[in-house]
Amino acid sequence: MELTTFWFVLIAFLWTGYFLLEGFDFGVGVLAPVLARDEAQHRQIVHTIGPVWDGNEVWLITAVGAMFAAFPAWYSGMLSQFYLPLVLVLCGLIVRGVGLEWRGKVTTPAGRAWCDLGVMAGSGLPAFLWGAIFADLLLDSGLAALVGGLFSLSMCLLHGAVFIALKTEGPVRRSARSAAVAAALAAVPLGVVSLSAIPGGGPWPVWALALVAMAGLAASVALIWRRREGWAFTATATVIVAGTAALFTSIWPEPLPGLTVAEAASGPYTLNVLTWIGLAALPFVVGYQAWTYWVFRKRLTQEAAAV
Amino acid sequence: MDALDLARWQFGVTTVYHFLFVPLTIGLGVFVAGLQTAWHRTGKEHYLTLTKFFGKLFLINFAMGVVTGIVQEFQFGMNWSEYSTFVGDVFGAPLALEALLAFFMESTFLGLWIFGWGRLPKRVHLATIWAAAIGSNLSAYFILAANAWMKHPVGYEVVDGRARMTDLWAVLTNSTALAQVPHVIGAAFVVAGGFVIAVCGYRIVKERRARGFRGGDAVMWRSGMRAALLMTAVAGVIVAGTGDMSAKLLHEQQPMKLAAAEGLERDTAGAPFSVVPGIEIPQLLSFLATNDPNATVAGTEDLQARFEKEFGPGDYRPNLPVVFWSFRVMIVFGLSTVALSVLGLWLTRRRREVPGWFARACLLALPLPTLAMVAGWLLSEIGRQPWTVAGELLTAASVSPGVTLTEVAVSLTIFTVLYGALAVGEGVLLVKYVRKGPDVPQPAPADPEPVTGESRLQPTLMY
Numbered sequence: 001m002e003l004t005t006f007w008f009v010l011i012a013f014l015w016t017g018y019f020l021l022e023g024f025d026f027g028v029g030v031l032a033p034v035l036a037r038d039e040a041q042h043r044q045i046v047h048t049i050g051p052v053w054d055g056n057e058v059w060l061i062t063a064v065g066a067m068f069a070a071f072p073a074w075y076s077g078m079l080s081q082f083y084l085p086l087v088l089v090l091c092g093l094i095v096r097g098v099g100l101e102w103r104g105k106v107t108t109p110a111g112r113a114w115c116d117l118g119v120m121a122g123s124g125l126p127a128f129l130w131g132a133i134f135a136d137l138l139l140d141s142g143l144a145a146l147v148g149g150l151f152s153l154s155m156c157l158l159h160g161a162v163f164i165a166l167k168t169e170g171p172v173r174r175s176a177r178s179a180a181v182a183a184a185l186a187a188v189p190l191g192v193v194s195l196s197a198i199p200g201g202g203p204w205p206v207w208a209l210a211l212v213a214m215a216g217l218a219a220s221v222a223l224i225w226r227r228r229e230g231w232a233f234t235a236t237a238t239v240i241v242a243g244t245a246a247l248f249t250s251i252w253p254e255p256l257p258g259l260t261v262a263e264a265a266s267g268p269y270t271l272n273v274l275t276w277i278g279l280a281a282l283p284f285v286v287g288y289q290a291w292t293y294w295v296f297r298k299r300l301t302q303e304a305a306a307v
Numbered sequence: 308m309d310a311l312d313l314a315r316w317q318f319g320v321t322t323v324y325h326f327l328f329v330p331l332t333i334g335l336g337v338f339v340a341g342l343q344t345a346w347h348r349t350g351k352e353h354y355l356t357l358t359k360f361f362g363k364l365f366l367i368n369f370a371m372g373v374v375t376g377i378v379q380e381f382q383f384g385m386n387w388s389e390y391s392t393f394v395g396d397v398f399g400a401p402l403a404l405e406a407l408l409a410f411f412m413e414s415t416f417l418g419l420w421i422f423g424w425g426r427l428p429k430r431v432h433l434a435t436i437w438a439a440a441i442g443s444n445l446s447a448y449f450i451l452a453a454n455a456w457m458k459h460p461v462g463y464e465v466v467d468g469r470a471r472m473t474d475l476w477a478v479l480t481n482s483t484a485l486a487q488v489p490h491v492i493g494a495a496f497v498v499a500g501g502f503v504i505a506v507c508g509y510r511i512v513k514e515r516r517a518r519g520f521r522g523g524d525a526v527m528w529r530s531g532m533r534a535a536l537l538m539t540a541v542a543g544v545i546v547a548g549t550g551d552m553s554a555k556l557l558h559e560q561q562p563m564k565l566a567a568a569e570g571l572e573r574d575t576a577g578a579p580f581s582v583v584p585g586i587e588i589p590q591l592l593s594f595l596a597t598n599d600p601n602a603t604v605a606g607t608e609d610l611q612a613r614f615e616k617e618f619g620p621g622d623y624r625p626n627l628p629v630v631f632w633s634f635r636v637m638i639v640f641g642l643s644t645v646a647l648s649v650l651g652l653w654l655t656r657r658r659r660e661v662p663g664w665f666a667r668a669c670l671l672a673l674p675l676p677t678l679a680m681v682a683g684w685l686l687s688e689i690g691r692q693p694w695t696v697a698g699e700l701l702t703a704a705s706v707s708p709g710v711t712l713t714e715v716a717v718s719l720t721i722f723t724v725l726y727g728a729l730a731v732g733e734g735v736l737l738v739k740y741v742r743k744g745p746d747v748p749q750p751a752p753a754d755p756e757p758v759t760g761e762s763r764l765q766p767t768l769m770y
Contacts, residue, residue, distance in 0.1 A: 051418035054373065058410045064380055065403035072395020072469075079384030079391075080707040086385055087718040091725060094374040098729060101370030105363070105736055114732075266396040267471040274400060278407060285411045292415055295426060 027160015334499025508669025
């Protein structure tokens with residue numbers, strides 16, 4: 001594969017990893033205050049992403065860093081074009097991160113309420129805005145941005161609710177299942193509209209990837225209904241992976257209107273060195289992140305989260 | 308006031324703010340890892356207590372460093388798109404490597420450390436905090452290498468109006484970076500050491516007051532303070548040594564910054580070092596810059612004339628008073644911190660008690676190095692102006708052309724308000740936990756062995 005193509009695919013992979021992992025973090029962040037009846041349940045819910053959310057966020061840092069290094073003109077063009085939405089994304093990520101880290105440290109109920117507000121708004125805002133930004137990039141329309149944003153928000157809620165159901169025991173697990181069904185009521189129609197609106201183009205049929213994503217959506221609803229949480233999570237993961245793949249296939253080979261990947265790309269020397277370093281390092285990164293999920297694989301009970 | 312000015316203010320404000328938290332992440336991470344290692348090796352309970360106590364303070368601070376760092380990575384593209392397009396080929400590489408090789412390690416292993424108490428075997432758990440601390444330090448190396456390239460670009464050529472990297476190794480071993488990395492990381496350890504010294508000093512004063520007499524200080528505050536004094540003193544020597552290296556490199560690579568820092572207007576042989584305006588030490592500047600007391604050091608006005616010839620009309624001088632005074636603040640405040648730490652080591656030698664006045668003086672160890680470090684960054688980055696990439700790209704040509712004044716005004720306002728509120732939150736939390744002191748009663752029965760049993764009893768650090 002030619003180097004610019006390889007780097008485009010790698011960047012698409014990094015974005016996919018980001019949406020897949022941070023997708024459920026966002027959902028958990030918004031749902032925590034909604035689902036929790038008391039502080040013990042709240043801790044239990046937040047605890048499901050406690051050890052991993054920060055590592056998940058680095059997928060974004062790496063995706064954007066890789067764009068900067070491999071396609072400087074794409075990086076700078078996209079980031080300056082979506083200036084104000086990205087300011088809000090950044091603010092969201094700031095208050096969310098600080099809220100997650102501080103909520104266990106504050107001692108007053110008011111302090112905790114501030115942290116919870118930060119986590120909720122800071123998760124919901126980027127979840128909406130990422131969808132809106134990419135929909136606007138694809139279709140250049142305010143309506144598309146709105147629908148795309150609502151889809152990504154509802155998808156994060158669905159993905160996050162399924163994740164909570166998968167990672168917890170007790171009453172939280174049951175209420176998370178109901179929340180997943182509720183989120184699916186919004187995510188399914190919004191998903192059908194959004195996914196089918198992704199313009200064709202690129203080397204693979206976008207419509208096929210969009211169909212896979214829609215099938216995943218349908219499957220996730222059926223599976224959560226049957227209480228097969230592991231499979232339901234696989235299905236929501238499929239929606240995100242196939243949807244992001246459709247998105248990046250659609251923008252190939254012009255990631256910004258009028259700018260081709262070849263024009264945007266760094267020189268062959270840079271791409272070459274980075275390829276070797278990236279290929280050597282990525283397996284370790286994926287390996288130790290996977291190990292983290294393995295260490296914290298057990299379902300959380302309220303008692304365990306209270307420790 | 309135009310979009311360029313505001314974009315510069317925004318970058319300055321967000322970067323200085325970001326770097327208030329980074330030194331504690333870098334230095335305190337290693338310090339906490341050291342404490343946990345000491346506990347692991349000796350089994351002494353007070354090391355565990357200190358690990359958890361400073362670990363908590365470390366985590367309150369860590370989140371702020373992470374989230375304000377994300378803004379930095381985005382800001383290059385958002386506000387400085389011309390710069391990013393020009394340099395991405397070279398400058399983007401260390402940033403991508405930083406994320407891939409350092410940030411993943413730092414964040415993943417820190418998550419394992421926070422939640423791994425009792426879940427992971429003790430040895431593995433100790434390894435996680437070291438991995439996180441190494442990740443933080445590694446990230447500092449990459450970003451400082453990228454920053455050094457702006458001041459002394461190497462390993463590249465300009466093709467079609469864009470910088471193209473020709474040698475990654477040259478970029479990563481840039482002489483400017485090799486002087487700057489130990490200087491900044493050393494300074495981070497001084498700041499973190501100063502933080503610990505101040506906290507221990509405060510605790511000693513407070514607990515003596517509560518007890519009503521001197522003496523019998525908790526062993527942990529004394530040993531924590533001694534460790535931090537030693538760390539600060541050693542790091543201080545490294546900072547001073549590499550600062551001297553940097554000055555010599557400035558003479559060769561960034562003469563304008565050196566001249567501005569010294570307020571030297573004309574090329575001068577045997578140039579004096581100006582302590583403050585009016586008081587000069589003869590020939591010292593020439594000696595510091597070149598090891599030769601009679602060497603000629605360039606002056607701002609003569610450099611300006613030469614740059615105009617080379618690059619065309621324009622003002623190539625940075626903001627002279629800011630550069631001049633930040634240099635002095637950096638040196639005076641930085642060296643006072645190091646002096647304080649050496650003095651402290653002397654006063655507390657061979658089991659001597661910490662004198663009461665010194666415990667109070669320790670509170671200065673918090674603001675002094677922090678201000679020195681901020682001043683150092685002002686010197687370094689304002690002194691680089693008017694260039695973003697020395698000799699290649701002007702700051703005025705780096706800004707995003709499509710981002711309007713209103714947009715930057717909005718974002719600058721939002722960031723300033725948000726950062727201000729978070730600074731208050733961080734301050735309140737840190738003060739609260741320092742006042743409250745460690746969770747575990749100090750003379751807890753030592754029971755270092757059973758790994759699973761103890762885990763249930765230990766209060767965790769989070770959530």
